[in-house]
Amino acid sequence: MNYELDHPEIRHAVSKLCANFPGPYWQKCDRENSYPSEFVAALTDAGYLAALIPEKFGGLSLPLSAAAAILEEIHRSGGNAAACHAQMYTMGTLLRHGSETQKAQYLPDVASGALRLQAFGVTEPSSGTDTTSLKCTARREGDTYVVNGQKIWTSRAEHSDLLVLLARTTPRDQVAKKTQGLSVFLVDMRDVLGTSLTIRPIRTMMNHATTELFFDEMPVPAANLIGEEGQGFRYILSGMNAERILIAAECIGDAKWFIEKASHYASDRTVFDRPIGQNQGVQFPIARAYSQMRAAELMLKQAIALYEAGGNPGEEANLAKLLAADAQWAAAEACVQTHGGFGFAEEYDVERKFREARLYQVAPISTNLILSYISEHVLDMPRSY
Numbered sequence: 001m002n003y004e005l006d007h008p009e010i011r012h013a014v015s016k017l018c019a020n021f022p023g024p025y026w027q028k029c030d031r032e033n034s035y036p037s038e039f040v041a042a043l044t045d046a047g048y049l050a051a052l053i054p055e056k057f058g059g060l061s062l063p064l065s066a067a068a069a070i071l072e073e074i075h076r077s078g079g080n081a082a083a084c085h086a087q088m089y090t091m092g093t094l095l096r097h098g099s100e101t102q103k104a105q106y107l108p109d110v111a112s113g114a115l116r117l118q119a120f121g122v123t124e125p126s127s128g129t130d131t132t133s134l135k136c137t138a139r140r141e142g143d144t145y146v147v148n149g150q151k152i153w154t155s156r157a158e159h160s161d162l163l164v165l166l167a168r169t170t171p172r173d174q175v176a177k178k179t180q181g182l183s184v185f186l187v188d189m190r191d192v193l194g195t196s197l198t199i200r201p202i203r204t205m206m207n208h209a210t211t212e213l214f215f216d217e218m219p220v221p222a223a224n225l226i227g228e229e230g231q232g233f234r235y236i237l238s239g240m241n242a243e244r245i246l247i248a249a250e251c252i253g254d255a256k257w258f259i260e261k262a263s264h265y266a267s268d269r270t271v272f273d274r275p276i277g278q279n280q281g282v283q284f285p286i287a288r289a290y291s292q293m294r295a296a297e298l299m300l301k302q303a304i305a306l307y308e309a310g311g312n313p314g315e316e317a318n319l320a321k322l323l324a325a326d327a328q329w330a331a332a333e334a335c336v337q338t339h340g341g342f343g344f345a346e347e348y349d350v351e352r353k354f355r356e357a358r359l360y361q362v363a364p365i366s367t368n369l370i371l372s373y374i375s376e377h378v379l380d381m382p383r384s385y
């Protein structure tokens with residue numbers, strides 16, 4: 001894997017930083033189900049989590065390709081950016097649709113690390129992927145909105161100060177289209193935690209710091225409404241392309257890690273007096289995963305190029321996420337198989353990365369829903385929902 005990649009200096013610096021957080025660090029966090037605070041602090045101090053924040057607000061003013069390179073290198077090094085990646089794409093909602101006052105109030109502190117913007121509350125237990133059916137409500141009372149309802153899978157809420165929240169401000173039966181009447185709020189959870197906001201952690205098959213949120217008459221200042229009331233679904237959708245691109249970059253990083261790990265092991269491990277990698281039955285799944293990864297990487301590059309040129313690359317961003325997650329999963333499977341029994345041993349990191357990789361077939365958008373997007377919005381087949 002020795003071809004030229006964009007942002008080589010950033011990649012080199014991120015990979016150097018990640019070298020301070022080797023396998024045993026991630027194994028310990030995984031075993032104890034603890035948040036990788038030291039890793040997130042190091043990334044914040046180096047400014048990487050503020051990559052997309054404009055310089056005038058204390059960030060690095062870097063393009064999306066740089067953010068993608070940062071996340072890819074974290075995963076390629078064997079780490080996991082899920083502990084903090086939302087700060088990159090969640091911020092887009094505030095950047096694109098927030099007022100100048102909101103940006104000036106929050107972004108400098110987010111850029112410096114004084115304030116954490118890591119939580120994004122969209123999914124609910126009863127509505128799932130059908131976002132416009134969500135039940136969480138926000139009713140206006142003078143200068144305040146009062147929020148009631150529940151969210152599920154709100155990751156990193158315990159490690160974030162701010163939450164980007166999607167709630168219904170006009171009942172679904174009172175709007176012409178179900179996508180209307182939803183609004184986005186920037187909630188300062190420090191003001192309400194333990195009173196009208198309850199956070200309950202959910203244990204998962206990997207260490208992900210995800211939670212359930214319960215809102216009971218939770219006040220949010222009207223000044224924290226992002227953009228216009230009722231337009232929130234559009235704002236959330238507008239961030240989806242960037243989110244798909246950044247997640248695809250993480251999947252590519254994982255695929256590279258699995259492929260490298262598998263090919264090295266296949267060359268070193270000797271059974272029947274020869275390296276196992278001399279058997280084509282061992283070589284081919286790794287070579288196939290590599291081919292899938294390279295193809296996905298090209299699609300990712302195209303999606304990024306279109307995005308950075310100011311386009312709205314829904315098709316390419318979705319394809320990049322789909323292909324990268326599939327390449328990652330093929331590489332994960334080949335890596336476990338190549339390692340035989342050692343693929344299941346904690347100290348090799350393979351089993352941990354395998355568990356972590358599985359998520360990207362489901363979240364932040366499931367494979368089926370991407371295929372549905374391609375079928376209906378790209379290929380013009382009849383709508384299924």
Ligand SMILES: Cc1cc2nc3c(=O)[nH]c(=O)nc-3n(C[C@H](O)[C@H](O)[C@H](O)COP(=O)(O)OP(=O)(O)OC[C@H]3O[C@@H](n4cnc5c(N)ncnc54)[C@H](O)[C@@H]3O)c2cc1C
Pocket residue numbers: 119120121122123124127128129130152153154155156204208210359362363364365366367368369372384385
């Ligand atoms: C670890 C983790 C972290 C997460 N973090 C966040 C977060 O920070 N913030 C947040 O808001 N959400 C988060 N999510 C939620 C995630 O985005 C959803 O789990 C995902 O979108 C799927 O929704 P669901 O779980 O409700 O599944 P459902 O919508 O119930 O779907 C279940 C299955 O049915 C399939 N399906 C459903 N409808 C259709 C259809 N019409 N056609 C074909 N197949 C269909 C889906 O593809 C899926 O495989 C997280 C989830 C996990 C597991």
